[in-house]
Every structure is written in structure tokens, then in C-alpha cells.
Amino acid sequence: MTKDTFYIPRLAIVGVGLIGGSLALALREAGAVGEVIGIGRGLANLEKALELGIVDRITQDAVAGTREADLVFLATPVCKLGEVAAAIIPHLKRGAVITDGGSVKAQVIAAIEPLLRPGVSFVPGHPIAGTEKSGAEAAFATLYHHRRCILTPTQNTESDALEMVERMWRTAGSEVVVMDAEKHDRILAAISHLPHMVAYSLVNAVGSYDRYEENILEYSAGGFRDFTRIASSDPSMWRDIALTNRAALLEMMERFEHFLAELKEDVRSGEGERLYEFFQRSKELRDNIL
């Protein structure tokens, strides 16, 4: 690997779904990878990944699949990352680098760092990209184009390993941002985890309203459907995120409750001027990210 050409001779992807599969495809397209080994529990999904040319070789044995890898990308559900890391770390070759794509970082670092041994590095990461789809079939090479990827190195993260993972994500098309794990977890709680909690609560609150015999969701037009699309996301994944980013998420849920309560009081007291300002402020903030 020279400074100019990024190349990983052997890449192991644990969890060949949308996230893992798309990284493999992006690096392949860039000619930045030699062999790609796909590792997972479900054989049908692995065979699909092989058939689609996402990986060169598949195995359900994480130890065997990662043993000779130069880089290991862990793309399993966030609650499984520690377990997988514990199984593979004792058998990795000297100089191997592990990185992950978990949506939560402090808890993942706490689970993985104590397992490390000399010659094996870990670079915690989170590519901010995704769709509602999952599985190898959902993967595509441009998923990460122009998307941010946040890396959250700790004081223990070797700089060579960090540089390697940074270059990998840039090669896949991402803009890499480095910050500490606590900041990552708070930002993601705000822009992603809180909105999901709000969407899930909204659909449950409206969908279970049974004053009338008919299903009132049938009256919903495009606005409600777009607004609640994220409430169709995978329940297991969001259970895991809620459990592993608890403190930051609770902070943001309370912050949101405070704003909603303020708005409710203005509705109750008919404060037209304050309502207008509240809506206008939101519109300006929202229009700025268009």
C-alpha cells in the first residue's frame, strides 16, 4: 500500500447486508481490494452475496473467515459487535485492523477495546448512510458517495490504523469526519435516534386511536406517509440502538418533550404570535439543510 494508491489485499466483511455489502462493492469498483471474504450467520444471504459478486468467498465461521484478513469490517447489529470481536481477535494475524459500522460508539468501544491485543488495532466508525432495505440484495456501490463517515478513535487507536480506515472510507466515496465517541453519540441521538423514537411514538399514538370504527390512518395523505416512513425501520436494530445509546437518547427525548410542552401551552392559551415564531424558527432551520 503506497500513500497514493489505497489497496487492501484481503478484506473480511462480517455481516454482508446493505452496509457491509455496499462497502465491498464500492472498494471493488475502485480496484482497492484483493479478495473479499463474506462472513455471516444466514447461508442464504451469503450465497446471494456470492452470486451478486459482492464477495469472493463465504463462510459461516467468523474465526476462519477473518484469520488471514488485513482489514475486518464488522457490520453486524450493534449488540453483536462485542461478541464477534471476542471470538475473532485471538486468531487475527499480526497487523490486522478491525473497524465497524455501528450506529452507537461509546458502548461499542467499551465492549471491544478491552479485548484487543498487541498487533491488532480497532478503529471505531459509523458511515451515516442507509435505506430502509436490508440484506445483500440491497447493497449498491454508491451508497456512501458524498455521505459522511464518522470515525471515533480513542487514545488507544494507532494512527496508522486510523489512516488506513480513513482512506478506505474516502475511497468508498465518503467524507470522513473524526470526533470523540461521546460527541458522535449525542449528535446521532439528536439527528437520528430521537427522530426514530418520535416517529414510532407518533404512529402508535395515531394508529391506536379507536374513537371511530374505521382505521383513521386511511385518511392520511402523502405528508403523513413521508413523515412516518422511518417508523417502518427494523425493530430489532432500533431496540439495540435505544439500549446502547441510552443516556444521550434520554437527554434528547427530554429536550424534545420540553419543546413540545412549550408548544402545547401556546396552543392551549391561543398565543398566535408565539405559535407563528415557533413555526417560523423551525421552517428557517429546516430550509437551511435543504
Place this chain on the structure above:
Amino acid sequence: MTKDTFYIPRLAIVGVGLIGGSLALALREAGAVGEVIGIGRGLANLEKALELGIVDRITQDAVAGTREADLVFLATPVCKLGEVAAAIIPHLKRGAVITDGGSVKAQVIAAIEPLLRPGVSFVPGHPIAGTEKSGAEAAFATLYHHRRCILTPTQNTESDALEMVERMWRTAGSEVVVMDAEKHDRILAAISHLPHMVAYSLVNAVGSYDRYEENILEYSAGGFRDFTRIASSDPSMWRDIALTNRAALLEMMERFEHFLAELKEDVRSGEGERLYEFFQRSKELRDNIL
């Protein structure tokens, strides 16, 4: 006008924006209207409506513009409906029918019904359609295709007038549903007004989070942008809706708060099973309206 061919000789549209302009275009395309008179306060918008062929004639004088109309469609902001009705009703011709497109019905009925006089009928209505755009330029003939239009007649509404307005909306492509105003206002509070309050609160809560120097909204990916699109809606319109559908909206905001508080408690206590069930229930409800 026969039973088979719906035709309005002279239609007056007060407020030639997305809602009023699209109705005019739809009825024109169906050959269901003779002359269309556009009435509004902004001359530039009226001239644009004339130029686009949405209306045949324009005036800023509501009394003059509606005096000879067979049907008057009030498509002004909901807080202005009573004022416009008060101005025009004394001058309408015998047999004229008024209908409206306001997002709230009980308050509009309370404002307009006391103004009626023999020979002038009012049919309260609400076409459930719209985009974030506004003004005559945003109007298009198929806006109402396959969308529901709710009519909320009262005990005072003449059946001939109701039938005329029903036929008008069907001619424009809508599916007409008749219910009482209270039910309409509760259903809309649930599926539309509450989601807007939630979106506005969410964007304000996240967008004003200033623990870090940078604007954290810049980290938001597609999910947040789609989810908060409705927080870009017109602040004046939503102030008016919040003020005029207060009781039903407060009921739904409290219902939502209850669900969110339940979820927060499950996050706090790490109730994985309950979190999964909450998310799964929401996903099922949401997937059912796809």
C-alpha cells in the same frame, strides 16, 4: 345542470393558490365550468392565474367577483374565511352555493353559518391534498385525483347544495366522504395537525442544540430530511390551524405525549422486550398504509 352532466355556469374562486387554482383547472379540464372568476388580494398572483389560463377574469373586489356566481369556492387561509363570507353573502344571487377548503371545520361552520340568509347555502368541505408549494403557479389539474375530500354538512345544509358540491369534487377526481365536523376535526388533528406540531418541535429541539460549535443538522442524512419536510410548511397557515382546531389538537398532543413518555420509560429502564414490541407495533401499523 342535468343529473348526468355536471356543469357550473359561473364559478368564483376566492384565493387562487394551489387549492383554489387546482380545482379550477380540474373542472376546466372536465368541461364542467363556464366562466371562472379569480378573486384575491395580491394582484401579481391573480395576473399569473389569468396568464396561466386558470381563470377567465380577475378582481380584487370579493363582492363584485362573487355577485353573479353560481358556486363560490373559498380557498383563503382558514382564519379569513368568516371575514370573506361576511363581505360577500349579502350580495350573492339567489340560489348561490358557497363551499370552502379549510383544514378545520367546526370553527369555520361557527363563523359562516350565522351569516347565511335564505337562498344562499353553505357546504363545509376539506379536500385532503396539497404540496409544500403555494400560489397560482403551483396549481395543477390532477391535484385531487384519487384524494379524499371530506364534506361536513350540518343540519342546516340543503341537500341540493350538498349534492352539487359532492358532484363538483367527484368531477375533480376526488373520492367524497361525508362526516360530521367534530369527527373531521379529530381525524385531521391526528393524521395531519399533530404530525406538524411534532415535526416543528423536533426541528426546533434538534436545531437549537448548541453543545457543539458546529450546526449538527449538517450531519443529518436523508431520513431526517424526509421526516422533517413538513416542518417547512407555511407558519401562518399552521398558526391558524393550531388556533382554530385547539381542542382536538390538544387532545392528540396529550395522547402523543403519553406514548412518548411510555417509550422513554422503557428506554430508561432498558426494557428490550417492550421496546421491540413498541417498534414492531408501529412498523405494522405503518406498513399497512403503504
